[in-house]
Amino acid sequence: MFFIMGVSQNQKKLDFKQLNVCKCCGKYSNIEVYMTYWYFMFFFIPIIKWNKEYYIKTSCCEKVSKIAPEIGRRIEKGEEVNLNIDEIDFGQIEDNVKICTNCGYTTEEDFIYFPKCSNKL
Numbered sequence: 001m002f003f004i005m006g007v008s009q010n011q012k013k014l015d016f017k018q019l020n021v022c023k024c025c026g027k028y029s030n031i032e033v034y035m036t037y038w039y040f041m042f043f044f045i046p047i048i049k050w051n052k053e054y055y056i057k058t059s060c061c062e063k064v065s066k067i068a069p070e071i072g073r074r075i076e077k078g079e080e081v082n083l084n085i086d087e088i089d090f091g092q093i094e095d096n097v098k099i100c101t102n103c104g105y106t107t108e109e110d111f112i113y114f115p116k117c118s119n120k121l
Contacts, residue, residue, distance in 0.1 A: 005042045011035070014054075016075045020085045022060050029060035031083060033067070033075050056088065063090045 014033040022029040034055045039046040054072025057064050065088050074081050102119040113120055 003042070004044065005040070007038060007040055009036065009038050010046075012037075014072075014075050015078065016081070018083055020083075022058050022063070023085055024058065024063050024090050025061040027060040029058040031085070032057050032059065033072065035072060035076060056083065058090075065090050 012035045014035055016031075016033040018031045020029060020031060021027070034057060035052055036055070037049045037052045039050075040048045052069070052072070054067050054069060054075070055064055056067055067083070067088070071081060071083070100114045100117060100119050102114075102117050107114070
């Protein structure tokens with residue numbers, strides 16, 4: 001008699017999409033939520049899952065950030081959740097890009113006025 005069992009890691013895309021303006025690149029973006037977890041399988045059937053972590057990913061520039069487990073569990077259960085993109089930390093890159101609301105010009109420079117349309121930052 002032999003047993004086929006093992007431990008592995010998996011990723012699952014949860015049923016959640018939210019349209020926002022990305023604070024990293026300034027484009028419209030869908031936010032997608034992913035769950036990663038470890039699982040024990042017995043005869044190729046997952047039995048136990050543990051170490052669940054939840055991440056969001058922007059569809060425009062594909063930035064990834066970890067979200068709180070409580071929010072992730074609510075999304076996994078199918079509850080209505082509205083993520084505040086301004087409270088999510090994507091790292092240091094998000095503060096470098098400035099986008100003009102008037103003409104759409106993007107820059108990483110420290111201008112007082114945008115060079116294309118003279119709109120004040």
